[in-house]
Amino acid sequence: NAGVTQTPKFQVLKTGQSMTLQCAQDMNHEYMSWYRQDPGMGLRLIHYSVGAGITDQGEVPNGYNVSRSTTEDFPLRLLSAAPSQTSVYFCASSLAGGQPQHFGDGTRLSIL
Amino acid sequence: GQQLNQSPQSMFIQEGEDVSMNCTSSSIFNTWLWYKQDPGEGPVLLIALYKAGELTSNGRLTAQFGITRKDSFLNISASIPSDVGIYFCAGQLTSGTYKYIFGTGTRLKVLA
Numbered sequence: 001n002a003g004v005t006q007t008p009k010f011q012v013l014k015t016g017q018s019m020t021l022q023c024a025q026d027m028n029h030e031y032m033s034w035y036r037q038d039p040g041m042g043l044r045l046i047h048y049s050v051g052a053g054i055t056d057q058g059e060v061p062n063g064y065n066v067s068r069s070t071t072e073d074f075p076l077r078l079l080s081a082a083p084s085q086t087s088v089y090f091c092a093s094s095l096a097g098g099q100p101q102h103f104g105d106g107t108r109l110s111i112l
Numbered sequence: 113g114q115q116l117n118q119s120p121q122s123m124f125i126q127e128g129e130d131v132s133m134n135c136t137s138s139s140i141f142n143t144w145l146w147y148k149q150d151p152g153e154g155p156v157l158l159i160a161l162y163k164a165g166e167l168t169s170n171g172r173l174t175a176q177f178g179i180t181r182k183d184s185f186l187n188i189s190a191s192i193p194s195d196v197g198i199y200f201c202a203g204q205l206t207s208g209t210y211k212y213i214f215g216t217g218t219r220l221k222v223l224a
Contacts, residue, residue, distance in 0.1 A: 004154070031210060033210070035214075040216060041216060042116065042200060042202075042213070042214030042215050042216050042217065043155070043200070043202075043214040044214070045211055045212065048210050048211075050210060056210075058211060059211070059213075090154050090155070092154075099143065099145055099157075099160060099202075099204070099212060100145075100155075100157070100202070100212060101157055102157075103154030103155050103156070104154050105152070105153050105154050106152075106153070106154055
């Protein structure tokens with residue numbers, strides 16, 4: 001049972017480039033979410049989804065897009081990368097209730 | 113935005129000692145969660161609390177939902193080296209929403 005799988009684990013981008021961070025879960029969880037973790041700060045919610053076809057904004061959504069076409073996958077897109085988006089990104093899922101229950105191991109993203 | 117204050121920020125303890133940490137806010141929360149994060153990994157959910165005054169244990173870990181609903185506490189008894197890591201609290205501000213706010217973490221180091 002893989003749980004929550006995030007790819008890639010590491011990525012370096014140049015300012016202005018776009019990319020998609022992948023998140024997949026094999027637990028049939030309805031709720032999925034994306035967080036970013038910066039030094040000295042707690043995890044901050046970017047976007048979340050309560051089921052296929054349904055997404056909503058979190059605390060820091062600007063510069064990011066999401067979609068949820070299947071229950072399993074919840075990709076996060078950076079439209080035009082900026083140095084301020086350098087961070088560690090975590091995807092989480094849960095069966096119900098919304099509380100982030102299972103986290104992936106993160107994607108470490110650097111924007112030059 | 114909303115913030116959760118965790119204290120202490122970091123602590124060194126001797127193996128076998130008990131550990132206490134807390135999480136406070138100026139706002140009332142409906143749910144409190146406690147996580148542990150090891151280096152290079154995502155947070156792992158340890159304990160979830162759902163009502164004021166609730167006391168819940170998970171092995172050597174015990175957490176309490178504060179009576180005022182503005183704070184929560186985590187205790188670790190008889191610490192061992194594998195307790196090393198960062199402990200995060202998270203709270204749900206509004207019941208029925210899917211937005212959780214994370215604290216900045218308490219870094220625990222155990223001296224053998």
